[in-house]
Amino acid sequence: MTITASASPPPETDVRPPGTLEIRNICKAFPNVQALDNVSLDIRPGEVLAFVGENGAGKSTLLKIINGDYQPDSGTLTLDGQQFSFSSPYAAHKAGIRVIYQEPEIVPGVDVAENIWIGELPQRGGFVDRRRLYEQVQKGLEEYGFADILPVHLMGDELSPAQRQLVEIMRALKEGVRVLALDEPTSSLTDEEVDRLFTLVRRLRDEGVAIIYVSHRIKEILELCDRVAVLRDGRLIAVRPASELDNNEIVRLMVGREISDIFQRRRNDTGREVLRVENLNSYWHSNVNFHINAGEVVGFAGLVGAGRSELAKVIFGEMPKISGRVIINGKEVDISHPEEAINNGIGFAPEDRKREGLVLIRSVLENASIAILKQLSRFTFVNQHRERSVVSGFIEKLQVRTPSVEQEVSKLSGGNQQKVVLARWLAAKPKVLILDEPTRGIDVGAKAEIYRLIDDLANEGLGIMFISSELPEILGLSDRIYVMQNGRITGELSAAEATEEAVLALAMADQLTATASRSEN
Amino acid sequence: MSNEALTTQTTTPVKRDGTFKRVINAIGTDNLTLIFALVILIFLVTVVSGWFGLTGGDKFFSWQNLMNSLAQSIVIVGLLAVGQTVVIVGGALDISVGSVASMGSVVAASVLVGVGTVGALGIFPTSNVFFAVLAGILTGSVAGLINGFIVTKLRVNATIATLGTLAAFAGFAFLLAPDGKPIGVVTQPAFTWLAQGRFLTNLPIPDLGGTKWVGIPVLTVIFLIVTILFHVLMRYTTFGRSIYALGGNPTAARLAGINLDRLRIIMFVLSGSVAGLTGVLLTSRTTSGNPVNGTGLELQAITAVFLGGAATSGGKGTIFATFLAVLLVGVLNNGMNLLGFNTFVQKVALGFLLVAAVALSQLRQARAEKARTSTAAKS
Numbered sequence: 033m034t035i036t037a038s039a040s041p042p043p044e045t046d047v048r049p050p051g052t053l054e055i056r057n058i059c060k061a062f063p064n065v066q067a068l069d070n071v072s073l074d075i076r077p078g079e080v081l082a083f084v085g086e087n088g089a090g091k092s093t094l095l096k097i098i099n100g101d102y103q104p105d106s107g108t109l110t111l112d113g114q115q116f117s118f119s120s121p122y123a124a125h126k127a128g129i130r131v132i133y134q135e136p137e138i139v140p141g142v143d144v145a146e147n148i149w150i151g152e153l154p155q156r157g158g159f160v161d162r163r164r165l166y167e168q169v170q171k172g173l174e175e176y177g178f179a180d181i182l183p184v185h186l187m188g189d190e191l192s193p194a195q196r197q198l199v200e201i202m203r204a205l206k207e208g209v210r211v212l213a214l215d216e217p218t219s220s221l222t223d224e225e226v227d228r229l230f231t232l233v234r235r236l237r238d239e240g241v242a243i244i245y246v247s248h249r250i251k252e253i254l255e256l257c258d259r260v261a262v263l264r265d266g267r268l269i270a271v272r273p274a275s276e277l278d279n280n281e282i283v284r285l286m287v288g289r290e291i292s293d294i295f296q297r298r299r300n301d302t303g304r305e306v307l308r309v310e311n312l313n314s315y316w317h318s319n320v321n322f323h324i325n326a327g328e329v330v331g332f333a334g335l336v337g338a339g340r341s342e343l344a345k346v347i348f349g350e351m352p353k354i355s356g357r358v359i360i361n362g363k364e365v366d367i368s369h370p371e372e373a374i375n376n377g378i379g380f381a382p383e384d385r386k387r388e389g390l391v392l393i394r395s396v397l398e399n400a401s402i403a404i405l406k407q408l409s410r411f412t413f414v415n416q417h418r419e420r421s422v423v424s425g426f427i428e429k430l431q432v433r434t435p436s437v438e439q440e441v442s443k444l445s446g447g448n449q450q451k452v453v454l455a456r457w458l459a460a461k462p463k464v465l466i467l468d469e470p471t472r473g474i475d476v477g478a479k480a481e482i483y484r485l486i487d488d489l490a491n492e493g494l495g496i497m498f499i500s501s502e503l504p505e506i507l508g509l510s511d512r513i514y515v516m517q518n519g520r521i522t523g524e525l526s527a528a529e530a531t532e533e534a535v536l537a538l539a540m541a542d543q544l545t546a547t548a549s550r551s552e553n
Numbered sequence: 554m555s556n557e558a559l560t561t562q563t564t565t566p567v568k569r570d571g572t573f574k575r576v577i578n579a580i581g582t583d584n585l586t587l588i589f590a591l592v593i594l595i596f597l598v599t600v601v602s603g604w605f606g607l608t609g610g611d612k613f614f615s616w617q618n619l620m621n622s623l624a625q626s627i628v629i630v631g632l633l634a635v636g637q638t639v640v641i642v643g644g645a646l647d648i649s650v651g652s653v654a655s656m657g658s659v660v661a662a663s664v665l666v667g668v669g670t671v672g673a674l675g676i677f678p679t680s681n682v683f684f685a686v687l688a689g690i691l692t693g694s695v696a697g698l699i700n701g702f703i704v705t706k707l708r709v710n711a712t713i714a715t716l717g718t719l720a721a722f723a724g725f726a727f728l729l730a731p732d733g734k735p736i737g738v739v740t741q742p743a744f745t746w747l748a749q750g751r752f753l754t755n756l757p758i759p760d761l762g763g764t765k766w767v768g769i770p771v772l773t774v775i776f777l778i779v780t781i782l783f784h785v786l787m788r789y790t791t792f793g794r795s796i797y798a799l800g801g802n803p804t805a806a807r808l809a810g811i812n813l814d815r816l817r818i819i820m821f822v823l824s825g826s827v828a829g830l831t832g833v834l835l836t837s838r839t840t841s842g843n844p845v846n847g848t849g850l851e852l853q854a855i856t857a858v859f860l861g862g863a864a865t866s867g868g869k870g871t872i873f874a875t876f877l878a879v880l881l882v883g884v885l886n887n888g889m890n891l892l893g894f895n896t897f898v899q900k901v902a903l904g905f906l907l908v909a910a911v912a913l914s915q916l917r918q919a920r921a922e923k924a925r926t927s928t929a930a931k932s
């Protein structure tokens with residue numbers, strides 16, 4: 033082993049098999065959140081290690097550090113006694129570490145073989161040696177049993193998600209991968225494809241590759257993995273052999289958090305129904321039924337990708353629905369554009385406020401009044417005096433911290449930006465307000481203010497559809513909770529029934545319906 | 554870091570006086586830069602040129618030059634630039650306006666004289682200025698409607714769509730003219746008055762630069778009226794607000810309830826209508842409905858809008874800034890004419906002016922961004 037320029041710590045006394053990726057004391061902080069807190073872990077060759085944890089537990093951050101996308105604030109990564117500070121994914125690849133993300137980068141305009149060998153195509157006299165290229169790729173695919181599902185001449189943009197992942201895996205194998213991480217690899221695969229993937233993973237494990245397997249599907253983890261590492265709030269909670277664990281135990285380890293200082297809602301009697309959705313079907317959803325009453329906060333829980341944001345957008349007319357009825361205040365409505373949704377009394381604060389919620393380069397005033405311009409204007413002339421007084425009223429009520437209403441929204445903090453979006457919808461006086469991850473990326477203080485605001489709004493008689501991936505806030509605020517998985521509502525819980533375990537069980541259970549829907553498609 | 558933030562905004566002292574500060578704010582710091590550039594340019598033309606032995610700069614401040622050459626020369630490109638500002642703020646580009654102006658030019662002449670495809674239809678009475686102008690503008694509106702339809706319903710990128718219609722409309726302008734030949738309108742004095750007439754010729758205004766007050770050209774008055782209308786439209790109406798939102802972030806605009814398709818169509822119709830009007834005025838000015846009247850004007854108009862500081866990605870830019878930029882280009886060309894530079898040199902100068910202006914504004918944005926992010930990191 034050559035000696036690197038970087039100062040290595042004294043060699044560890046206990047012996048680890050060569051090829052072990054040693055993660056030591058990794059910390060990583062983002063503004064307002066400690067994404068990883070002193071995580072230490074060994075990933076051994078010849079084992080499949082699962083990373084599990086809730087959304088935001090730190091799994092993705094850890095993968096990105098292993099892949100060199102992020103630099104840790106402190107801590108080390110060591111492979112074969114060599115300490116790495118991966119400055120880029122390229123450096124990680126050179127060391128034999130590969131992270132396969134859910135959406136691999138595939139060049140659409142070239143075929144499978146070239147995608148696999150991209151950047152180092154075999155050359156012959158200055159030209160690409162196509163014969164050698166196809167021979168080698170074909171050989172590799174046959175060796176791993178994928179020749180029939182991944183034709184070498186298929187173009188990049190014709191590949192299914194499964195095939196894209198295979199291309200990325202073949203890239204890794206070609207370079208002699210030593211540590212392979214798979215991020216939610218089965219989320220868009222059919223059962224048969226999952227079986228093939230597992231066969232490959234087991235084979236690689238037997239060949240001595242260290243494998244990290246990240247998944248929300250506990251059943252798969254128990255089936256495939258040797259050990260399970262549980263992350264929670266950026267900390268490594270437990271590393272146990274999979275044989276000692278079962279579904280309930282994993283969920284318990286993932287959740288077991290203190291729910292002490294979470295805001296508790298002052299519940300009022302709820303009023304009559306303001307929104308009812310019946311048998312809604314769309315590209316993303318099958319047979320969704322739910323209702324929201326006036327004065328009620330209805331939580332929508334589920335894992336990322338369960339179809340909650342899409343549900344909000346289908347109701348709001350931003351995404352198309354296939355069939356089903358939407359009833360507002362007892363009247364069936366046909367909404368195919370956000371404009372109609374607003375006219376029918378729906379407000380929607382989208383998840384990604386910078387990309388979908390705000391016109392960042394315009395002022396607080398313009399952003400807050402945009403949904404009520406018609407009410408504020410006469411003969412299309414905006415009554416600027418009224419506009420200013422209406423907006424200023426809500427800016428004060430929500431305590432938006434801005435030097436003036438003329439301030440460009442991009443210059444406000446995340447929490448204040450979110451309040452500007454809320455001010456817009458309060459001004460529009462909707463009957464139903466859809467909030468999609470309203471506290472994402474904002475600091476704790478602002479979060480508490482948003483919670484109080486949601487509570488106030490509901491008590492004023494608004495029906496609130498509250499989508500959140502943070503279980504404590506959804507449990508603390510909701511009067512009722514719907515849990516979604518794979519575009520379906522898998523359960524409804526009253527505030528009394530709702531516990532983190534109950535919600536997670538409904539959100540993660542690899543239940544029959546999921547497999548049924550797969551075979552339908 | 555607050556120091557840096559201040560210097561990036563303006564070099565003028567704004568802290569001192571309440572009223573002064575308010576005036577500055579009303580004008581806007583970006584516009585101040587343009588005004589500053591305008592003053593420097595006039596200084597270069599009238600004073601500095603003399604130091605280098607160039608003659609002609611002294612003629613700049615004369616009624617003859619200001620009211621005849623300068624005021625008239627900015628009108629055509631100015632009108633197109635005002636219409637184009639709406640489109641660029643809306644996050645798109647209307648490249649077809651030059652050809653639309655050509656069509657408007659031919660149709661106006663055609664209706665006026667009663668020849669050519671449209672004139673022969675006999676929908677409008679001949680020799681009637683009102684109907685000739687109306688027909689020219691409507692031609693532009695229809696062209697804008699076509700652009701809007703292609704962009705919204707056929708989902709073609711606006712730049713490509715209008716690049717296509719630029720070619721198509723250019724050909725159409727020829728098809729509308731009898732045998733593709735220009736239509737003379739010299740015999741219609743009521744119509745040519747649009748370009749040659751003057752208002753307020755009798756005002757008792759003292760001589761300037763040895764020349765007498767000559768009145769304000771009708772052309773210039775039309776330009777000013779359209780500019781003010783568009784300024785009001787963009788600044789004070791729901792339409793204008795929606796355009797800024799559309800250009801700034803179309804997704805957010807749609808999710809806030811704005812019907813983007815309808816808005817985009819109106820935007821292109823407005824741009825087309827102004828281009829149609831421009832064509833009418835071109836006919837009056839050149840006394841001929843010529844199918845090449847508008848050729849190449851689109852680039853000058855787009856140049857002026859960007860010179861005015863409009864964001865290339867949309868959402869930022871004002872009619873007033875475009876007006877100042879049009880004036881700047883006008884003074885540049887006018888001054889160089891006076892000093893005896895030929896048009897090739899003028900083109901080179903204009904090109905560099907645009908690149909320099911945009912580079913300057915990018916630099917300023919980058920510094921402002923840097924100041925902002927370093928503050929954010931510290932807080």
